[in-house]
Amino acid sequence: MNEQHTDRQVLRVGVIGIGWAGQQHIEAYRNIDGVEVVALAGMEAGLLAELQGRYGIRDCFAGWEELLELEDLDAVSVAVPTFLHAPIAVAALNRGLHVLSEKPIARNGTEGQQMVDAARRAGRVLDVAFNHRLRGDIQTLKRVIEAGDLGRPYYAKASWLRREGIPMLGSWFTSRDLAGGGPLADIGVHVLDYALHLLGEPKVLSVSASVHSELGPRGRGGNARYTAMDTSLAFDVEDFASAFIRLEGGGTLVLEAGWASYRETEDLMDFTVYGTDGGAELRSVGASNTPVGDLRVFTDKDGVNADYVPAASPGLAHQGVVDSFVGTIRAGAAVWGQHDGSLALTRARVIDACYRSAAEYREVVL
Numbered sequence: 515m516n517e518q519h520t521d522r523q524v525l526r527v528g529v530i531g532i533g534w535a536g537q538q539h540i541e542a543y544r545n546i547d548g549v550e551v552v553a554l555a556g557m558e559a560g561l562l563a564e565l566q567g568r569y570g571i572r573d574c575f576a577g578w579e580e581l582l583e584l585e586d587l588d589a590v591s592v593a594v595p596t597f598l599h600a601p602i603a604v605a606a607l608n609r610g611l612h613v614l615s616e617k618p619i620a621r622n623g624t625e626g627q628q629m630v631d632a633a634r635r636a637g638r639v640l641d642v643a644f645n646h647r648l649r650g651d652i653q654t655l656k657r658v659i660e661a662g663d664l665g666r667p668y669y670a671k672a673s674w675l676r677r678e679g680i681p682m683l684g685s686w687f688t689s690r691d692l693a694g695g696g697p698l699a700d701i702g703v704h705v706l707d708y709a710l711h712l713l714g715e716p717k718v719l720s721v722s723a724s725v726h727s728e729l730g731p732r733g734r735g736g737n738a739r740y741t742a743m744d745t746s747l748a749f750d751v752e753d754f755a756s757a758f759i760r761l762e763g764g765g766t767l768v769l770e771a772g773w774a775s776y777r778e779t780e781d782l783m784d785f786t787v788y789g790t791d792g793g794a795e796l797r798s799v800g801a802s803n804t805p806v807g808d809l810r811v812f813t814d815k816d817g818v819n820a821d822y823v824p825a826a827s828p829g830l831a832h833q834g835v836v837d838s839f840v841g842t843i844r845a846g847a848a849v850w851g852q853h854d855g856s857l858a859l860t861r862a863r864v865i866d867a868c869y870r871s872a873a874e875y876r877e878v879v880l
């Protein structure tokens with residue numbers, strides 16, 4: 515890492531991966547004063563050249579290894595297929611760079627632990643992009659819960675369900691070896707993250723999960739927005755998952771994550787929570803990166819109905835993730851240790867336990 519960045523006040527960043535996720539990172543960095551995206555890496559030569567021209571980016575590479583050779587970088591974003599998160603993040607941290615990795619942290623908890631260990635050894639920031647918790651509707655609900663309007667939450671149910679939403683059927687997304695899992699690891703990790711965040715980070719005690727793979731292997735359920743289906747390629751992840759999660763303090767979280775099933779066409783993201791003094795239901799219909807779901811709070815005051823509908827804005831999503839990453843780097847070494855990826859690692863461990871539970875047809879204690 516270039517030690518000069520605090521003096522020169524310009525943070526030099528490289529973005530590795532130029533698909534949808536990588537492009538969110540590039541755009542977000544460009545909106546922050548004093549941050550310069552100086553390098554990109556990605557294997558799509560045409561797109562790489564286009565992004566370089568559009569944003570005036572100094573260096574472009576086909577492979578991540580070459581990007582990490584640069585001497586003047588301060589930080590990198592890692593927005594590549596999940597099997598590459600750990601090798602790239604560990605190599606970058608070992609070079610003294612701060613790392614913002616896309617979710618999930620890695621294919622499994624073992625790889626996630628390697629990343630956390632590398633961040634701690636290097637004394638650098640490791641953040642993971644959980645943009646959905648920064649949605650305005652989730653943040654509004656967080657404030658409602660923290661204000662005590664629901665009392666003590668004891669039951670929650672969270673889902674992200676699609677009808678035909680398998681991303682790139684026949685690509686890295688649908689290979690267990692490359693992605694680590696199907697919708698549970700891909701979109702379920704967002705839902706798990708914001709559910710635990712909303713509930714105040716209770717420890718997960720045990721999980722009982724099931725996974726199904728019924729449509730994808732038959733070439734059904736692919737998202738037409740993505741590349742054409744190639745059903746000759748392996749589909750060895752689930753296309754639907756559900757989990758019953760026991761929380762410290764007696765709480766329960768029920769999770770559903772599905773890329774494809776015979777249901778309504780529009781994506782559904784919902785979160786229901788019941789507490790000792792109130793409940794809340796958040797329901798967002800329609801695919802969007804920053805949805806504003808219908809949020810209703812059910813409660814009473816002195817025995818009289820006091821239900822209300824809090825207002826929510828779209829929120830910041832990826833911009834918020836990148837703002838926070840840059841803000842943490844700029845806040846200095848005293849706070850870096852609180853950003854070592856360990857929260858994202860807890861999500862990976864829960865997902866590992868879910869896959870184990872599903873494979874062994876039993877409840878798994880964490």
Ligand SMILES: NC(=O)c1ccc[n+]([C@@H]2O[C@H](COP(=O)([O-])OP(=O)(O)OC[C@H]3O[C@@H](n4cnc5c(N)ncnc54)[C@H](O)[C@@H]3O)[C@@H](O)[C@H]2O)c1
Nearest residue numbers: 531532533534535555556557558577578593594596616617
């Ligand atoms: N936070 C979110 O909301 C969100 C949304 C979509 C994807 N993601 C995550 O972002 C990551 C990427 O997803 P995507 O949809 O952008 O995937 P993608 O397949 O569209 O893009 C992957 C990129 O990685 C590049 N790449 C692959 N191997 C490389 C190598 N050896 N060197 C350099 N670049 C390499 C590819 O060329 C491509 O540009 C995944 O981890 C995914 O889970 C997060």
